[in-house]
Amino acid sequence: MERELMEADIVVASRLSFKKKQAYEKYPKAQSSSRRWKHLKQILQAENFPDLPPDLPTYVNIESPPSTQPCKRLCDITGYEAPYVDPRTNLRYANAHVFQTVRSLSSDQVHQYLSIRNAAVVLK
Structure with missing residues (x-):
């Protein structure tokens, strides 16, 4: 049996019909041109940052205008996103289990959590 398998001629097509065409088969011309990638240091040197105004945000300085998107509301206990607010304590919570903890x-303790968030309010 093994001998028959060794002697059998197996013919496999060089390109199978169910395989996707490779990029070099589709676009042979693009393969010949070599594209060189620039490093960050080369980009920074090409940008001439000393000539730009200092208040313009660039790769070099970290200062930028404030975000236009509203800040995320996070749970005061867990740190997850909090879609709910307890009306009695004004603490934000993420789910029912955390709500039991808040109550x-x-x-x-509630006053300490609110002071951490800078939302210290006189509780009723």
């Missing part, structure tokens, strides 16, 4: 907190 079990003392007023001093």
Whole structure:
């Protein structure tokens, strides 16, 4: 049996019909041209940053205008996104389990959480 397998002529097509065409088969001309990528240092040198005004945000300086998108509301306990706010304590929470934790907190702990968020409000 093994001998028959060794002697059998197996013919496999060089390109199978179910395989996708490679990019070099589709576009043979693009393969010949070599594209050289620039490093960040080369880009920075080409941009002439000293000639630009200092208040313009670039790769070099970190200062930029404030974001136009609203900030995310995060849970005060877990740090996850918080779609809910407890009306009694004004703490943000992410799910029902955290809500139970928020309701079990003392007023001093609630005040500490609010002061961390800079939302310290006099509680009723």
